[in-house]
Amino acid sequence: MLDMTAMRLCFCCGKETPFGLGEPALPLGWVCESCGHALQERDGIPLTAPALADTLTGFDPADFTFLATAELDHFWFAARRRLIIGLVDAYFPEATRFCEIGCGSGNVIGALAASRRWSRIVGTEIHTAGLSLARPRLPGQVELLQADARRMPLRHAFDLAGCFDVLEHIDRDEEAIAGIAAALVPGGGFIATVPQHPSLWSVSDDIAHHQRRYVRGELEAKLERAGFEVLFSTSYTVLLLPMMALARVRSRKAAPDQDPRELARREFNIQPRLNRILQGILDVEVKLTLRGMSWPIGGSRVVVARKRAETGSGKGTSVAPPARNTVAA
Numbered sequence: 427m428l429d430m431t432a433m434r435l436c437f438c439c440g441k442e443t444p445f446g447l448g449e450p451a452l453p454l455g456w457v458c459e460s461c462g463h464a465l466q467e468r469d470g471i472p473l474t475a476p477a478l479a480d481t482l483t484g485f486d487p488a489d490f491t492f493l494a495t496a497e498l499d500h501f502w503f504a505a506r507r508r509l510i511i512g513l514v515d516a517y518f519p520e521a522t523r524f525c526e527i528g529c530g531s532g533n534v535i536g537a538l539a540a541s542r543r544w545s546r547i548v549g550t551e552i553h554t555a556g557l558s559l560a561r562p563r564l565p566g567q568v569e570l571l572q573a574d575a576r577r578m579p580l581r582h583a584f585d586l587a588g589c590f591d592v593l594e595h596i597d598r599d600e601e602a603i604a605g606i607a608a609a610l611v612p613g614g615g616f617i618a619t620v621p622q623h624p625s626l627w628s629v630s631d632d633i634a635h636h637q638r639r640y641v642r643g644e645l646e647a648k649l650e651r652a653g654f655e656v657l658f659s660t661s662y663t664v665l666l667l668p669m670m671a672l673a674r675v676r677s678r679k680a681a682p683d684q685d686p687r688e689l690a691r692r693e694f695n696i697q698p699r700l701n702r703i704l705q706g707i708l709d710v711e712v713k714l715t716l717r718g719m720s721w722p723i724g725g726s727r728v729v730v731a732r733k734r735a736e737t738g739s740g741k742g743t744s745v746a747p748p749a750r751n752t753v754a755a
């Protein structure tokens with residue numbers, strides 16, 4: 427992995443300023459020395475895309491409050507957290523500077539913050555509603571920034587980035603992938619999860635403001651185009667696919683006068699006993715995946731990638747260390 431000076435970008439004039447490991451990526455009260463633009467803030471959180479902070483861009487901020495607690499024990503989110511931490515440990519054991527793009531109310535970044543020692547850990551989110559919920563739930567070391575993933579205000583600042591069920595909310599997802607690539611050092615890692623199979627589209631996707639469910643190979647191709655090398659890709663929530671398909675059919679048949687938001691939230695309302703059973707099933711799946719098993723189908727996809735070394739213009743040839751084919755358990 428090449429080490430490069432981390433830069434913060436003035437989103438007003440584009441001027442890049444270097445910053446060191448000991449300092450925040452974007453400190454409150456920061457003023458661009460080139461154009462004099464002063465960083466705005468809300469509730470102590472720096473705003474780098476203030477015009478988008480309260481919009482419905484790809485997500486309804488009202489859902490953060492609901493998700494913040496619903497995610498904690500829900501089998502699907504718990505399994506996803508274990509999968510992500512396992513992949514981070516297996517593929518990027520040396521990473522010390524992490525950024526989660528679209529961190530919402532902070533459940534994943536909180537788990538990652540506790541999983542190892544980071545020298546820099548930043549969560550970005552376009553909606554301040556999520557960040558205001560996240561702040562008191564996260565350790566002080568986690569720096570939070572309101573930012574548009576398509577215009578990341580940081581360059582070469584991280585050796586690992588993650589984007590977990592976020593890209594499907596963004597209409598021009600390739601711009602976000604390019605923004606994430608720019609925030610990484612050459613050789614830096616990237617892990618993304620997305621929903622897949624358009625045939626599984628349901629009212630939940632509508633309510634969640636999804637722009638798409640990914641088709642086979644789509645995310646991998648977009649990553650390659652942005653200068654990433656794909657190290658590992660698999661479906662997950664494979665073992666629950668039959669149940670998921672059944673639930674989708676049921677919700678499509680539901681009476682038209684039912685509130686679609688209530689229908690979508692019903693997927694979260696699971697009896698504790700059933701939640702434990704489903705958790706057990708997904709635990710087995712996560713263990714097998716972390717041993718290197720790649721599943722052909724499943725409700726979601728996880729892709730592990732590495733930014734290729736740059737050759738002047740940004741995209742380059744692979745001079746990064748060889749890819750790992752399997753993941754240690």
Ligand SMILES: [Zn+2]
Nearest residue numbers: 436439458461
């Ligand atoms: Zn400026």
